Amino acid sequence: MNAIEILKQHNIKKTPARLSMINAMKGCTSPMSENEMKTQMGELYDRITFYRNVQSLSEVGIIHKIVADNTTVKYALNSCEHGHNHTAEHAHFFCKTCRAVICMNQIKIQSYQLPEGFQFSDCDVIIKGLCKKCNVMPELQLEPQL
C-alpha cells in the first residue's frame, strides 16, 4: 500500500510532509531517528511540522514512536513491507554502541496483570545490549545513526 492510500485509509489529510514521512520510513528496514528522516525528507522536512505529524500519524496508528532511551527516539511505520506491526506487540532491541534500534519480531510482549483499578493502555519493552555487529566485530562498528 502506498503512502497516499495509507493516509486515505486512516481518514487523514494528504499533505506533502506526511507523504514524505511515510515514504522515508517505507524505504528503511529498521526504525529511524529524526535525523535520518530529515535526510530522507530533504526540503519537505520542517521540525515543528515533523513533531506535529509524529503526533497525528501516531494517533491514527500509521506510525509508532519507539523510545529507546531518553535521548534516543525512533520512528517506524506500523505496517511495513516485512508485514509486521509496530504497535507495541513486539520488543525492540537497542544497541548501546551503535544506537541502532532493531525490531525483535520474534519476541512478543506478554500481557501483564496490573493491580486492581489500573487501566492498561500499552507496553514498551526495550532490550539493551550489543547488536551482532558491535558484539562480534567491534572493529567494524557502525557509526551511530543520530
Added chain:
Amino acid sequence: MNAIEILKQHNIKKTPARLSMINAMKGCTSPMSENEMKTQMGELYDRITFYRNVQSLSEVGIIHKIVADNTTVKYALNSCEHGHNHTAEHAHFFCKTCRAVICMNQIKIQSYQLPEGFQFSDCDVIIKGLCKKCNVMPELQLEPQL
C-alpha cells in the same frame, strides 16, 4: 543502611551532593523526577552536578534511571526501604495522566532469548495506562509531578 554507608560500600566518594541525592530518594516511595529531587535537595542541587552524579551513582549501581517516556525520566534508589531492587528486574507502570511512575514489584521481567550474536545487557519494561487514582476518580487526579 544510611547514605554514608551506601557510598562507602560502593567505593565512591562521599560528597554533600551525593548524600543529598540519596537521602532525597530514601524519603520517597516511588521514583522521583529531577524536579522533585531538586526540591528535596534545596541548596545542594546543581543541575550539572546532578547529571554527573546520576551517571556515577548509576554506574556503581546505587540508583536506577527509569525512562518512562522521552520527556519523563525518574530516578530511584536501588535498595529502598521496601526491600526491592530497581535494577531492571521488575516492570514500571507509567500513568499517562498524572505521569507518576510506579514500581510493579510483582511483575518480574522475563529473560528474553536474543538472536545469535547479540549480547544482552539489561531490559526495561514500561507499562502505560491509567493509575488507580486517575482511572477510578478522574476528578481527584493528582497534579502531574514534573
Added chain:
DNA sequence: AGTACATTTGCAACATTGTTACATTTGCAA
C-alpha cells in the same frame, strides 16, 4: 594533623529536543 593527588564541583557556554502562538496556506468536500 598535614600533604598530595585524583575526584568532584560549579560556572559558562553550548547543543539538542520539544512546545506554543499566530498568521498564512492548503486539502477537500459541497
Added chain:
DNA sequence: TTGCAAATGTAACAATGTTGCAAATGTACT
C-alpha cells in the same frame, strides 16, 4: 469555485542534556 477546517511555517521560548576548565574537596598516606 468557494468555504472552512486542518495543516504548515515562522518566531519565540522552555526544557533537557553535554563539554571545558579552574577551583574546591575527599581520602589515602605519612
